[in-house]
């Protein structure tokens with residue numbers, strides 16, 4: 025019997041979890057993947073075993089709906105859930121959603137055993153409603169080279185991307201004219217002009233899978249202004265994973281990128297640890313998005329950028345903290361690293377853009393990617409997280425988990441919010457944008 029992996033439909037460019045690209049590589053024949061907006065009664069009844077992702081808190085409400093929907097149409101189903109946010113709140117999830125199993129800490133080996141049909145009571149790190157196995161499995165540094173990347177089990181992954189403007193296109197975005205609920209991965213058929221489709225301008229690169237995150241288990245690029253981010257909570261991470269953070273070394277990073285290029289055309293490299301990478305003698309036939317979250321220099325970027333067939337670097341130039349210090353000193357040198365296929369973008373607040381002369385075409389809007397709800401103190405509060413995720417789900421306009429009467433009511437409310445409130449917003453009679461979108 026195959027296992028169905030359900031991915032909530034929160035699909036804007038930041039949403040995929042990196043392990044999806046390797047977690048089931050050795051089990052592509054016993055796993056299938058589906059976006060939750062495609063889940064229906066008939067599909068649910070075809071499987072007895074489900075894995076539902078809860079990686080970001082913003083998926084919380086939708087996650088609950090998915091679990092309820094599965095159990096409603098298939099009461100025998102067994103549901104394993106997992107992902108970053110569930111590591112933080114798995115006890116609350118058990119209380120609020122009809123789920124059966126969870127894996128504490130690292131889950132590569134336990135999840136493979138689950139899809140192979142091993143009794144969950146015999147799987148390390150596994151938690152059920154009436155048992156909790158010892159957390160004896162942890163991913164090790166020496167496990168990195170053995171990672172294999174395969175998304176064949178998830179045929180819809182990236183299928184919808186060509187319908188949307190490529191993030192590299194330079195679109196002048198007029199925020200005052202964007203709909204209250206912009207189009208994320210909307211239903212086909214609504215041809216909004218591209219500048220109205222995205223809350224965050226489609227600039228820079230997409231966060232493709234496979235994604236290599238160079239520091240695992242905590243962010244080793246954390247600095248003094250990172251308090252809001254879970255990546256900076258090293259004690260918490262240590263308690264969850266029962267091991268120190270792990271860093272991919274240069275040699276292993278090259279090895280993994282070479283594996284990725286054999287099967288994929290695109291990838292993401294997320295450097296959230298020390299900058300120890302030098303790909304000077306390498307070439308990767310990949311379109312890459314590279315995010316550098318720690319201190320780095322133009323010389324550092326020069327060591328990795330040309331190695332990719334096509335690449336977009338995202339890094340931050342904030343005035344606060346030490347992250348952008350070297351960048352601000354060397355700003356002119358970044359221009360020389362660019363050509364048609366290699367571009368560099370900077371996360372910048374409006375004052376940074378003005379002070380350091382960052383042009384609009386290479387500015388990533390820091391104020392839009394860091395609203396208050398991305399703060400750990402916010403989403404660590406279950407009620408706040410649930411409330412915000414409910415509103416977010418509403419903005420996706422999915423209603424496939426609702427019974428017909430609720431669907432009708434939801435569509436009426438969505439119409440009011442999408443059109444009536446939008447007009448009131450445009451007339452400056454109300455200001456809902458900050459409350460509901462940012």
Ligand code: SF4
Pocket residue numbers: 243244245246247249250253254255256296317318
């Ligand atoms: S550098 Fe970025 S990912 Fe790392 S702790 Fe700070 S905000 Fe989080």
